[in-house]
Amino acid sequence: MRRCRTRMQRVRVRPGGGLSLRRPRPAAKAALAAICLWASPLSAATIVVPAGxxxxxxxxNARPGDTIAxxxxxxxxxxxxxxxxxxxQYITITTEGPDTVAENERMTPEAARQLAKLRSPNNQSVIQTASGAQHWRLALLELQGAASGSGTDQILALGSSGPSQNAVAQVPRDLVVDRCYIHGDSLVGAKRCVALDSAATTVTGSYISDCKRIGQDAQAIAGFNGPGPFTVSNNYLEGSGENIMFGGADPAxxxxxxxxxxxxxxLISKPVSWRNERWTVKNLVELKNARRVTISHNIIQxxxxxxxSGVGVLFTVRNQDGGCPWCQVEDVVFEYNLLQHAGGGFSILGFDDNHPSQQTRNITIRNNVLADIDEKNWGGNGYAFLLVGGARDITIDHNTIVQEHAHGVVLADGPRVLGLSFTNNVARHNDYGIMGSDHSPGADTISAYFPAAEIVANVIxxxxxxxxPRGNRFPSSAEFRAQFVSYETGDYRLVPTSAWKRAGSDGEDLGASPVIAAGLPKDPRSSRPQP
Incomplete structure (x- = not known):
């Protein structure tokens, strides 16, 4: 029977350098030996790094499978x-002792008080990866930007967006960030809290905040020069420029x-208090160079x-600096989200209007609630959808759109959009409804900008x-509001007696699915807590 070599020991890094070993007790060695009779070769140690x-x-010195505590x-x-x-095998860097936040839960600033803290003393990253680094896991740590100057440029840099990373073989991969608190300084901020220029990377359960700059874009998470795949799940993401963005710099x-x-x-959100501060605010979610993207079950606000102008979500292809003619936004699904409290809903750009790019295509926006998309409350023009520059194959289906003060529902400009399907949505017309530049609302705009579009089974x-077009409904605003369980409190499920139930072109209720229309689970961090 095959036996395994074990390294069941604690290695202590002494202050000032040097290592000391803590060997296991005899009983522990005997138990491990019994396991090893059946195990494949295994090597793991806990390396304890005390204060100093x-x-x-x-x-x-860490080896695959080790834990640095x-x-x-x-x-x-x-x-x-x-x-x-x-x-x-993953090497894990973590805080010694019991978990302050359980697996699959989200870190909070309160829980982070007990975590080990890593702080950058300058504008350089507190943690970065070497070329080709792989299988690292950061768990239950607090990563801080510098408190001096203009803060840290990138607090956590997974990979590089620069010319030193110009081949896929150099890209760091198999990286996990789990239940960490990552933040800039509250006074000076940080330009980017997490840079995803990597492959096979997961960021989950983390609280990422104070990613903010004056006169520059800042993001909680941004990726330019990594192929993916990426999983970003169950985080609080706060950034002044864009909370999360892919693309925006030409990949090397x-x-x-x-x-x-x-x-x-x-929870993708900006603190409302920033309206009284000088941070440069742009968008919540932006894709400038991305393919096969699923954005689902988020609160975006x-x-x-x-x-x-205050638009929340942008799918705007950009060959940012002129060196990326292959840049493209395609195959995006945005579904089961709550997008609320913004000056506009979506902006979709067909081609970069500054440098050559590929065409934005295959965008699906389905089963979402857009609430308080309002020019009076948040500036902008309040349009739910801006379709500019000739994107194609756009599906907008089963969305519930709430705009008390807005120019209209859809605004078009530039080349025609081929392959538009606008179905089963519920919205108010407001000033212009479906409107294109230099055209009147409705049929004139539709024939000019959306030839052969499917526009049916909507409430306007x-x-x-x-x-x-025929096949749509045009109730009054009072009738519109009366269809919902509680319009005033944001419960946009249809009342049992609504004529919109099972009235969709697919036999489903008009508007968003009842699951999302009832509102996503209330998150205690929907208003940003103070650390």
Whole structure:
């Protein structure tokens, strides 16, 4: 029977350098030996780095499968690099002791008070990866940007967006960020809290905040030069420019498009208090170069006109600096989200209007609630959808759209949009309904901008039936509001007696699915807590 070599020991990194070993007790060795009779070869150790210990040495000496345990509540100041190591077992860096937040839950600033803290002393990353680094896991840590100057440029840099990473073989991969508190300084902020220029990377259960700059875009998460796949799930994400963004700088790797991206179950929000501060505010979610993206079951909220017009979600292809003619936004599904409190809903751009790009295509926006998309409350023009520059194959289906003050529902400009399907949505017409530049609302715009479009089974309250295709409904605003369980409190399920039930072109209720129309589970962090 095959036996395994074990390294069941605790290695302590002494202050000032050097290692000491804590060997297991005899009973523990006997138990492990019994397990090893059946196990494949295994090697694992816990490397304890106490306050004042040498974390650089621990990172250098760690082997696949090891855990680096940092002292609870202590601060480690420096710029640390995760080196490249062979092997398929994760090396975990974590806080010693019991978990402050259980698996599959989300970190909070309150729970983070007990975590080990890593702080950058300058504008460089507190943690970065070496070329080709793989199988690193950061769990239950607090990562802090610098409190001096303009803060840290990138607090956690997974991969590089620069020319030093110009081949896929150099891209760090198999990286996990789990239940961490990552934040800029409350006064000076940070330009980017997490940079995803990597492959096979997961960010989950984390609280990422104070990612903010004056006069520059800042993001909680941004990725430019990594192929993916990426999973971003169950996080609080706070950024002044864009809370989360893919694309926006030309990738150094030729023909690279970040792909296979899942953004699920997050609270994506800006503090409303920022309206009285100077941070540059633009959008909540933006894709400039991305492919095969699913954005689902998120609360996405609070965006106003400032650095831009206040639109919440942008699918706007950009060959940002002229070196990425292959850049494209395609195959995006946005569903089961609550998008609320913004000066506009979506902006979809067909081609970059500054440099050559590929065409934005295959965008599906389905089963979402857009609430308080309102020009009076948040600036902008209040349109739910801006379709600009000739994107194609756009499906907008089963959305519930609430705009008390808005120019209209859809605004079109530039080349025609081929392959538009606008079905089973409920909205108020407001001033212009479906409107295109230099055209009148309704049929004139539809024939000019959306040839052969499918526009059917929608509710356009207060609209003029003579201006729109047959097969749509045009109740009054009072009738519109009366269809919902509680319009005033945001419960947009249809009342049992509504004529809109099972009235969709697919036999389903008009508007968003009852699951999302009832509102996503209330999150205690929907208004940002103070750390």
């Amino acid at each position: 210990g040498d974390l650089h040495m621990a990172l250098t 940092l002292a609870r509540g202590e601060t480690y100041v420096g710029n640390f690099t995760l080196p490249q190591k062979d092997g398929a 790797i030729p023909n690279l498009v970040p792909a296979d991206i899942r953004i699920t179950g997050n 609070f965006n106003w006109s400032g650095g831009q 309250a207060d609209g003029d039936p003579a201006r729109y």
